[in-house]
Amino acid sequence: MREWETLLLMATFLAYAGATLLFSIRYWMISNRLVAAGIAATGMAYAFHSGLLLYRSLAAGRLPLSSLYEFTLVFAWATVLVFLFCSVRYRLLAAAPLVLAVTTILIGSASMMPRDIRPLMPALRSVWLQIHVLTGLLAYGALAVSAALALVYISGVEEKNAPEGAAGRGKTDWSLQYWRIPGRDDLEKYIHRLIVFGFIFLSLLIVTGAVWAEETWGRWWGWDPKEAWALVTWLIYLVYLHGRKRFGWQGQAAAWFSAVGFLAVIFTLFGVTYLLAGLHSYK
Amino acid sequence: MVGVFASLSVILAVVLFGSLVPQGMPAEIYLERYGELAGRLFLTLGMDDIFRTRGFALIGIVLFMQMAVCTWRRLRLLRSGVRLWIAGSVMLHVGLMIFMASVGISLWWGRTVMVEAPEGKSISMAGQGFPFDLRLEKFSIEYYADQRSVQQYRSEISLLQGDKVLKRGSLEVNEPLEFQSIKIFQMSYGWLAEGTVRRLPDGVPESFSVHSGDWVPWSGSQGDQLRVAVMSDPDKIGATGTAAAFMLVPAAGARRTGVVMAGEKAVSGNVEIRFERLRRYSGLQFKEDPGVAGIFGGLVLALCGLVLRYTTPERV
Numbered sequence: 301m302r303e304w305e306t307l308l309l310m311a312t313f314l315a316y317a318g319a320t321l322l323f324s325i326r327y328w329m330i331s332n333r334l335v336a337a338g339i340a341a342t343g344m345a346y347a348f349h350s351g352l353l354l355y356r357s358l359a360a361g362r363l364p365l366s367s368l369y370e371f372t373l374v375f376a377w378a379t380v381l382v383f384l385f386c387s388v389r390y391r392l393l394a395a396a397p398l399v400l401a402v403t404t405i406l407i408g409s410a411s412m413m414p415r416d417i418r419p420l421m422p423a424l425r426s427v428w429l430q431i432h433v434l435t436g437l438l439a440y441g442a443l444a445v446s447a448a449l450a451l452v453y454i455s456g457v458e459e460k461n462a463p464e465g466a467a468g469r470g471k472t473d474w475s476l477q478y479w480r481i482p483g484r485d486d487l488e489k490y491i492h493r494l495i496v497f498g499f500i501f502l503s504l505l506i507v508t509g510a511v512w513a514e515e516t517w518g519r520w521w522g523w524d525p526k527e528a529w530a531l532v533t534w535l536i537y538l539v540y541l542h543g544r545k546r547f548g549w550q551g552q553a554a555a556w557f558s559a560v561g562f563l564a565v566i567f568t569l570f571g572v573t574y575l576l577a578g579l580h581s582y583k
Numbered sequence: 584m585v586g587v588f589a590s591l592s593v594i595l596a597v598v599l600f601g602s603l604v605p606q607g608m609p610a611e612i613y614l615e616r617y618g619e620l621a622g623r624l625f626l627t628l629g630m631d632d633i634f635r636t637r638g639f640a641l642i643g644i645v646l647f648m649q650m651a652v653c654t655w656r657r658l659r660l661l662r663s664g665v666r667l668w669i670a671g672s673v674m675l676h677v678g679l680m681i682f683m684a685s686v687g688i689s690l691w692w693g694r695t696v697m698v699e700a701p702e703g704k705s706i707s708m709a710g711q712g713f714p715f716d717l718r719l720e721k722f723s724i725e726y727y728a729d730q731r732s733v734q735q736y737r738s739e740i741s742l743l744q745g746d747k748v749l750k751r752g753s754l755e756v757n758e759p760l761e762f763q764s765i766k767i768f769q770m771s772y773g774w775l776a777e778g779t780v781r782r783l784p785d786g787v788p789e790s791f792s793v794h795s796g797d798w799v800p801w802s803g804s805q806g807d808q809l810r811v812a813v814m815s816d817p818d819k820i821g822a823t824g825t826a827a828a829f830m831l832v833p834a835a836g837a838r839r840t841g842v843v844m845a846g847e848k849a850v851s852g853n854v855e856i857r858f859e860r861l862r863r864y865s866g867l868q869f870k871e872d873p874g875v876a877g878i879f880g881g882l883v884l885a886l887c888g889l890v891l892r893y894t895t896p897e898r899v
Contacts (some may be wrong), residue, residue, distance in 0.1 A: 419727040422735050422756035494894045503889055507882045516757050518695065518768035518868045520878060523634050528602035535595040542588055576602065 302415075305359070307353040309411050315345030316404040323396040327457070338396060345400075346384070349377050349407075360417045365433040366424050366427075368573055369413040374433075375569070376406040378441035382494075386445055390490055394481045398448035409570075428512035435508055439501035440565055446494035447562030450555035453487050488550055491558050499537045506530055525576035529568040536561045584899055587653065590646040597642070601633045647683045650676045671891025678885025685877025692873035701792065702863045705743065713765065713869060715742040715749055722772055722865040728837070736769050738865040754867075764871055771866030776811045776827055778858040783850065792862070795827075806834030807854065814842065817861050827858045 319341035326334045331565045353373060353463045356364040364370035420429075482490065510528070514520040521527060540557035543549040549557070605612075613631055614622035621648045629636035654676040659668050696711045700719035707716050708738055720739040727734050732821055738757040741748050754760035760767045776795055779788035782803050791799045795813040810830045825845045831854055839858075843849040848857040 301777075419729070419732040419734065422733060425756045426734070500886075500889055500893065503886055507886060509658075510882070511879065514875065515759065516768075518759065518766065518770070518870050520875070523601065523606070525602050528598050532595060532598050532602065535591060535598065538589050539595065542591065546585070546588060574603075578725065 304353065305355055305415065307445065308348055308355060308386055309407070312348040312352055312427055313404065313407045313411060315341050315348055316400055316407060318406055319345055320397055320400040323393075323400060327397065330378070337343070339393075342380075342384075342396070343401065345403075346377075346380055349373070349380070352378060356417075362420065363470035365428060365429060366420055367414070367418065368417050368570075369410050371433065371569070372406055372410040372413065374437055375440055376403045376410070378437035379403055379406075379444040382438075382441040382445045383448075386490070386494075390482075392449065392482070392490065395445070395448045395452055400450065400492065402444060423516050426512060426516065428508060428515070432505065432508040433514055434569055435501050435504040439498045439505050440569070442494045442501065443558075443562050443565055446491050446498060446558045449487060449491045449494070452481065452563075453491065453555040454559065466555035484551065488554055491554055493548075495537055495540065495554075495558060495561070496538060499534075499541065502530075502534050502537065506534060525572045526568065529564065529572050529576075533561060533568055535565040536564050584648045586647070587649045587780075590642055590649060593642055594646070597633060597639055600630075604630070604633075606634070606895050607632055640775045643683060643686075647680060648685075650680050654680070663820075667895035668892055668897045671888045671893070671895060674888025675885050675887070675892055676834075678883070678888055680881070681877055682881030682885060685874040685881055687874070688877060689872050689874025693874055696869045697770065698867050698869060699773075699775075699864045700740070700867055702865070704862075708869070715762075717867075718743060719862075719865050719867075720751075722863050724772075731810070736772060737866075738769055738867065739768070749891050764873070765808070766870045768868040768870065769865070770868045773864055773866070774813060774861045775864050776813055776858065777860055777862055778811070778827075778856065780809060780857070781855050783855055784826070788855075788857070808816050808832040809854070809856070810854075811858070813861060825861050829858075831856075 319338050322334055322338035322341055326338065353364055356370065356373070364374060379399065380403055383392075383395070387396070481487070509527070510520040513522065513527075536557065540549065540554065540561070543557075544554065597647055606632065610622075610626055610631070613625050615877055616622070620874060625631060629638070633639060654673055657669050657673045657676070660666075660701050661673065665772055668834075671800055677872055694712070696713075698708070698711075698717065699707065700717055704724055705716050705718040709716070718741045722739075723737050725734040725737065726732065735755050737753055739753045740751070740760070742750045750762050752758075754767055754769050756769050759769070761805050774795060777790070777791045779790050779791045780799060780801055781788040782805070787801055791801070791803055791811075793811060794801055796810065799809040800809055801807075801809060808831070808833075811829075812828050813826050814826045823845065826842050826846070827844050828840065829849070829851070830838060830840045831851050833852065839851045841849050841851055842855060843858045848855055850856075
């Protein structure tokens with residue numbers, strides 16, 4: 301039965317990689333077919349991805365939230381979920397190459413991690429596991445998408461002019477409806493909204509972690525490397541929010557904070573786990 | 584606002600430093616790693632335990648005062664009419680101030696005591712300032728169906744006052760036991776090697792109870808040192824029929840080693856070692872912290888304020 305997991309993992313990886321490639325080509329070539337193929341590949345990848353998580357949940361008899369492999373898969377899934385929401389709500393499909401590239405890398409990394417299903421250790425047998433990790437997923441998903449938009453902003457990429465009259469040619473140019481790079485002001489606004497959303501859930505992540513640690517270890521904070529880096533990430537975004545209010549940090553500053561903040565997120569997830577030993581080193 | 588920004592930046596730098604440079608290690612390690620001069624400076628400045636330095640506490644106090652000023656300004660803005668985003672901002676800052684004040688209470692008045700309670704024995708907690716004694720009735724480990732992975736650690740304890748049982752209950756990981764304002768947490772477990780040691784021919788036997796591998800405290804040692812280690816994992820093969828290895832390092836002469844079965848004695852030179860048995864202990868943490876309610880109350884208030892601050896339209 302474990303082969304099914306490997307097959308789903310490979311299919312997910314390949315479909316995301318294909319979608320990334322299709323959307324990347326779209327940057328240079330205006331084509332409805334490319335966007336349609338990219339959307340189809342993304343949908344297929346997400347279906348495989350969801351199937352993989354469902355399979356894992358059924359095999360383990362619990363939500364897949366307890367090892368780095370499982371968390372990486374769910375983190376990638378949440379990132380795509382936030383991205384799909386933004387694509388529909390704000391028509392931000394143009395950020396797809398970056399978001400899907402990050403997702404592909406995450407899935408690829410997960411494929412190299414130990415995949416054995418282990419029973420939950422006593423410290424993880426708590427309802428706080430689900431609450432704590434799910435808040436983290438929403439936070440990290442939103443911050444990942446904001447970082448992708450930030451890179452679009454920093455790169456200064458602008459949409460190539462569509463063929464004259466394209467927008468008015470009816471269904472043949474439907475992709476222009478969703479494929480657009482917003483104006484820089486709009487882009488900055490979306491980055492800020494996503495950071496605010498991510499920051500609220502990041503705060504919730506830290507608070508739920510503190511409540512859980514108090515119940516498990518008898519201390520709500522212990523300067524464990526994972527805790528310290530969650531605080532570092534929180535402080536980076538807090539400095540940005542204060543800077544935006546006080547110094548009017550918008551545009552490039554906001555974009556750079558988003559990118560650097562996401563690097564801190566990645567280090568908190570992977571760097572701390574592999575480089576800084578602590579109570580949270582669930583590999 | 585500029586001051587708050589500066590304080591946050593300093594805290595960020597300190598947290599980065601503290602997370603990347605190992606903290607709380609023995610002084611010799613820092614001296615070896617950074618050299619005599621830099622290592623001494625490092626230790627003098629408290630950089631080996633940076634989160635407990637007065638400087639770090641001072642930054643917290645400064646931030647608290649800055650937030651108080653910010654809150655006062657926002658409260659004045661509210662006089663001209665309640666605006667949700669300002670109310671949210673006030674809640675956020677007041678929540679964080681309650682949190683910080685409670686951290687101070689916790690650090691000042693809170694206390695945590697670790698106890699290794701041997702199974703079936705009572706130990707006095709009066710010396711630690713608790714109004715009861717403790718007896719570990721039973722410690723157990725539950726396994727999953729594979730019989731290898733631990734599902735839960737559980738201690739059944741009694742809190743005693745003389746002969747009177749104040750409370751009897753069990754606690755496990757994630758399920759601490761609460762008595763009055765004291766919480767008791769399941770932290771660890773292990774085995775103690777128990778026995779006696781005496782000097783032949785007429786020395787008085789002295790009882791010992793040590794962790795496997797530890798040196799035996801022995802008043803009649805005359806400079807000899809005795810170390811006892813359990814030879815097998817009692818969690819796998821059980822506590823009965825266990826053997827212990829001992830190492831005797833005499834004040835003069837060569838060290839001697841030997842093996843003794845549980846319930847038997849061995850003689851090494853003029854030292855008699857009796858290995859009585861292995862006894863399970865449970866590592867329990869006793870915590871009394873008047874600041875915890877304020878810490879979580881403050882955080883919840885701050886979270887509500889954060890949501891209100893950023894989900895309602897900002898109009899001046």
